[in-house]
Amino acid sequence: xxxxxxxxxxxxxxxxxxxxxxxxxxxxxxxxxxxxxxxxxxxxxxxxxxxxxxxxxxxxxxxxxxxxxxxxxxxxxxxxxxxxxxxxxxxxxxxxxxxxxxxxxxxxxxxxxxxxxxxxxxxxxxxxxxxxxxxxxxxxxxxxxxxxxxxxxxxxxxxxxxxxxxxxxxxxxxxxxxxxxxxxxxxxxxxxxxxxxxxxxxxxxxxxxxxxxxxxxxxxxxxxxxxxxxxxxxxxxxxxxxxxxxxxxxxxxxxxxxxxxxxxxxxxxxxxxxxxxxxxxxxxxxxxxxxxxxxxxxxxxxxxxxxxxxxxxxxxxxxxxxxxxxxxxxxxxxxxxxxxxxxxxxxxxxxxxxxxxxxxxxxxxxxxxxxxxxxxxxxxxxxxxxxxxxxxxxxxxxxxxxxxxxxxxxxxxxxxxxxxxxxxxxxxxxxxxxxxxxxxxxxxxxxxxxxxxxxxxxxxxxxxxxxxxxxxxxxxxxxxxxxxxxxxxxxxxxxxxxxxxxxxxxxxxxxxxxxxxxxxxxxxxxxxxxxxxxxxxxxxxxxxxxxxxxxxxxxx
Numbered sequence: 001x002x003x004x005x006x007x008x009x010x011x012x013x014x015x016x017x018x019x020x021x022x023x024x025x026x027x028x029x030x031x032x033x034x035x036x037x038x039x040x041x042x043x044x045x046x047x048x049x050x051x052x053x054x055x056x057x058x059x060x061x062x063x064x065x066x067x068x069x070x071x072x073x074x075x076x077x078x079x080x081x082x083x084x085x086x087x088x089x090x091x092x093x094x095x096x097x098x099x100x101x102x103x104x105x106x107x108x109x110x111x112x113x114x115x116x117x118x119x120x121x122x123x124x125x126x127x128x129x130x131x132x133x134x135x136x137x138x139x140x141x142x143x144x145x146x147x148x149x150x151x152x153x154x155x156x157x158x159x160x161x162x163x164x165x166x167x168x169x170x171x172x173x174x175x176x177x178x179x180x181x182x183x184x185x186x187x188x189x190x191x192x193x194x195x196x197x198x199x200x201x202x203x204x205x206x207x208x209x210x211x212x213x214x215x216x217x218x219x220x221x222x223x224x225x226x227x228x229x230x231x232x233x234x235x236x237x238x239x240x241x242x243x244x245x246x247x248x249x250x251x252x253x254x255x256x257x258x259x260x261x262x263x264x265x266x267x268x269x270x271x272x273x274x275x276x277x278x279x280x281x282x283x284x285x286x287x288x289x290x291x292x293x294x295x296x297x298x299x300x301x302x303x304x305x306x307x308x309x310x311x312x313x314x315x316x317x318x319x320x321x322x323x324x325x326x327x328x329x330x331x332x333x334x335x336x337x338x339x340x341x342x343x344x345x346x347x348x349x350x351x352x353x354x355x356x357x358x359x360x361x362x363x364x365x366x367x368x369x370x371x372x373x374x375x376x377x378x379x380x381x382x383x384x385x386x387x388x389x390x391x392x393x394x395x396x397x398x399x400x401x402x403x404x405x406x407x408x409x410x411x412x413x414x415x416x417x418x419x420x421x422x423x424x425x426x427x428x429x430x431x432x433x434x435x436x437x438x439x440x441x442x443x444x445x446x447x448x449x450x451x452x453x454x455x456x457x458x459x460x461x462x463x464x465x466x467x468x469x470x471x472x473x474x475x476x477x478x479x480x481x482x483x484x485x486x487x488x489x490x491x492x493x494x495x496x497x498x499x500x501x502x503x504x505x506x507x508x509x510x511x512x513x514x515x516x517x518x519x520x521x522x523x524x525x526x527x528x529x530x531x532x533x534x535x536x537x538x539x540x541x542x543x544x545x546x547x548x549x550x551x552x553x554x555x556x
Contacts, residue, residue, distance in 0.1 A: 049241055049260070055242040062184075072546060081210060085185065086101055121207050124225060129185075209230070210222035221237055224237055254275055280523075283323070299384060306514060307511060329342060362382075383413075384433040388436055395436050453470070527556070
């Protein structure tokens with residue numbers, strides 16, 4: 001599962017992701033650009049709306065709930081300041097962009113990854129970047145598991161030259177490529193003496209296209225890096241402004257005080273698009289989301305209850321509450337993008353609502369209807385809550401629909417909101433009944449889709465935090481555990497698909513989590529001050545604020 005550092009409410013995708021020849025300088029002076037959250041963007045500076053409960057001057061890309069997170073980038077998607085080796089493309093799957101690494105190749109049965117790095121790259125303090133910095137970063141993640149939120153596991157990393165590094169793995173690991181190459185690279189000369197679990201990094205030094213200029217508790221300005229190793233950005237800067245929730249972000253976008261954002265907008269056509277011909281809204285399909293149960297808490301620990309919920313809900317109605325299409329395939333895989341990965345027996349097996357079947361499942365499992373209209377067993381009412389941050393209004397809309405739908409089939413569903421800062425701790429340690437908003441993005445293949453959510457090899461007991469936010473529902477199954485161990489050692493596509501077919505069967509029969517809708521990578525922007533954003537007609541990358549798009553923008 002993804003971490004709440006990447007909330008769907010802010011339109012971010014799961015693990016990684018967000019070149020082209022870029023022309024023009026045309027920058028305008030940054031002098032006089034204020035940091036007020038209500039100010040209009042001026043000249044070549046775009047205001048970017050983000051979400052934060054408490055904006056602090058912490059730019060350490062390995063820590064949660066920091067100013068770095070307001071930029072929509074962290075250890076899984078980067079980066080305006082700290083860059084990854086490769087930019088994973090979540091819109092055009094497979095069209096990943098060489099970044100700090102200009103090329104790569106797998107060998108030794110996918111146990112060795114050799115990366116050729118760019119030359120001539122410099123840190124913003126003028127020091128040269130090299131393979132030593134890459135090796136240092138990965139060894140840092142290995143030494144401090146607490147900051148390795150992407151779960152990157154490797155055996156050794158070797159520096160062959162200033163522009164070549166080799167990662168060796170104990171097992172075939174190509175299926176984890178997106179995670180591996182998305183780590184933000186930090187400088188050895190500045191970080192070697194720091195503890196990454198505590199380092200605030202108030203004045204970040206990266207290799208990225210922007211660098212920190214000014215900071216306030218409400219916003220901060222990233223100015224263009226004129227000495228960038230690629231063609232510098234044509235816009236002169238990005239001002240990231242902190243808003244408390246989706247509604248205030250939407251108001252900023254509609255009112256023109258924000259030029260770019262990544263948030264769900266209710267009734268977007270009327271609310272945003274019709275207000276100006278310059279306003280644009282696009283949410284390319286990015287993955288699957290649904291109800292994530294805690295499998296070690298009753299009643300969701302009972303498969304019959306999960307099956308009844310899955311049968312009884314109207315996925316179209318739940319998705320419509322936030323403008324999302326319903327999940328169709330019983331495997332949970334996003335369709336039609338993953339049609340080729342569907343096991344033969346599930347090619348045409350889709351979710352359908354059947355409230356009568358839901359009630360039959362409950363009564364068949366020994367539940368009886370109480371006088372209050374809810375099922376019960378052993379004197380206990382079938383009741384559970386869903387935990388999510390109160391500021392995520394799109395998730396609230398979905399859950400409010402579910403309250404009514406589950407009542408229809410005799411299940412009491414309660415909403416228990418929390419804060420953005422607290423949700424990670426609750427879900428990682430298992431202190432929840434259920435949650436929503438851990439979307440599963442399309443990875444390079446279908447295996448990681450399941451590995452992220454139901455791999456028993458990543459099981460941790462209640463109270464012990466899952467370090468990578470995977471399998472937060474704490475699914476256990478001996479057959480599945482063995483299959484996930486076998487997959488990396490498969491030597492052919494046919495063998496890998498055979499294993500995947502068995503994993504899909506375990507998913508369908510055990511329903512470790514309940515897929516409900518497909519979600520989009522929300523992007524909202526105005527072309528009044530800059531053009532060059534991705535569109536459905538030119539879907540070169542995610543429309544969520546990210547450096548790939550920023551480098552393509554041209555001031556009007």
